[in-house]
Amino acid sequence: MFREKLLTTLIWSAVPIAGAMLADYAITILLLHAWQSYTPLITLSVAIVVSLPVCYALVSGRIELRHARDALSAARDTAVGANQMKTLFFANMSHELRTPLNAIIGFSELLALDAFTAKRREYADLIHSSGTHLLGLVNDLLDLARIEAGKFELRAESVSLEELIGECARTVEVRARESGIGLMRRVAPELPYALADRRALKQILLNLLTNAIKFTRRDGTVEMFARLTSSGELVFGVKDDGIGIADEDQARVFERFGQGRHDVAGADEGTGLGLPIVKGLIEAHGGRVSLESRLGEGTCVTVTLPRDRLVLPLKDIALAS
Ligand SMILES: Nc1ncnc2c1ncn2[C@@H]1O[C@H](COP(=O)(O)OP(=O)(O)OP(=O)(O)O)[C@@H](O)[C@H]1O
Ligand SMILES: [Mg+2]
Missing domain, CATH: 1.10.287.130 (Signal transduction histidine kinase, dimerisation/phosphotransfer (DHp) domain)
Structure with missing residues (x-):
């Protein structure tokens, strides 16, 4: 000035x-x-x-x-x-x-x-x-x-993503079967635990899973995954081969009440709060969420937890000491 x-x-x-x-x-x-x-x-x-x-x-x-x-x-x-x-x-x-x-x-x-x-x-x-x-x-x-x-108060504890993914899969199993959708899990072996709020991680996974099931047509596949990246971050998320999200809608879906196109049966049941909650919950952990999608081909939402939120499972700590 x-x-x-x-x-x-x-x-x-x-x-x-x-x-x-x-x-x-x-x-x-x-x-x-x-x-x-x-x-x-x-x-x-x-x-x-x-x-x-x-x-x-x-x-x-x-x-x-x-x-x-x-x-x-x-x-x-x-x-x-x-x-x-x-x-x-x-x-x-x-x-x-x-x-x-x-x-x-x-x-x-x-x-x-x-x-x-x-x-x-x-x-x-x-x-x-x-x-x-x-x-x-x-x-x-x-x-x-x-x-x-x-x-939002984080109650951090060590959480096994493998267990959590199994628990969420059982919760949505019936809904997926009724919609004719195959549920798959791809969890890397020997994953470290996440030092995170268990309830929040479960809500993140369930929000992503209900979206994937809701926006995938009969005979489609929904896959839950968890793995470590080469930089040591823990990533997990849900991938589907459903209706996908148009490029111009991809930023808006993380805003409150932001919704994309809904041309699949039952997709109208929703308010547009699920993804903003996912974003808020993971950011409260110092992490981030990203979305990759192509219209008509499918969607993959990936949630990343930072390295300082990883802990060894108790049995590994015992073995190491
Ligand atoms: N897996 C997906 N495939 C296609 N579109 C999706 C997918 N996940 C989210 N979307 C799009 O993003 C919008 C926002 O998702 P969000 O979970 O925030 O809201 P909702 O599912 O419509 O409602 P709510 O989660 O509050 O019940 C959806 O309405 C949909 O248009
Ligand atoms: Mg939703």
Whole structure:
């Protein structure tokens, strides 16, 4: 900023200095006709001494005013953006909450009518599934709010990814079978344990797995993997040969409520909170998530844990000592 002020001061000072020199020239040569007493150096020195500080004060005043104005308009843009995000958030939320709530209210009213006794069981099931959906949504929102506020508390313990992958595979097994999708596991042998929050890693894996199953057509394959990279980081994730994500949607899917195309049966069931939660949870561990996808060919989401989050399994520590 000082260089800018100095340069502008020099440019602006040149004008009064040149003016003073011209006036001096006119007075000395044209009016007094005294060639010998022409003293341009004295005028130049006086002009410089007077012009420089005056110009500097004027220029720095203007520049500071300009900076203050720019900062103010940037702050206003941020505030307007945040307000728009909040409005969008509430619009999305109201929409997401209204659908299951309407089902709960509607079917419970039908339950109360004697005319529908034969359908009681079916209505009770519908109310239950809408309630479960609502609870899942509220839990996702709470998780995301906690992550974004930096209030997510990591409870680090040593976690075997091999075990965790097995556990998650069993959780989604039935859903995958019903959708006609083959589930595979590719876990490198002798993997170190992760020093991480077990619940968070499980949520990451389940979010990725449910996406992969949801966005893969019948007879497709979903693979869960875990391995060490050549630089010693632990990576894990889920790969599928499903519908893929268009290039232009790939950044948006990590934003809240950001969704891509949904031309596969059942894909509409979702809010667009799964991947932002994955990103927030892994970043809370100092890790990162990346996505590779080609439309119509499949998607691979890879989660990377940094090297300082790796620990040897207890049996290996015992063997080494
Ligand atoms: N494996 C995948 N294959 C194709 N598209 C995917 C895949 N995973 C995510 N996407 C795209 O990214 C979007 C965002 O995923 P995200 O998990 O955040 O939300 P969602 O699955 O739509 O809803 P939610 O997870 O909240 O139930 C999805 O709607 C989908 O368009
Ligand atoms: Mg999802």
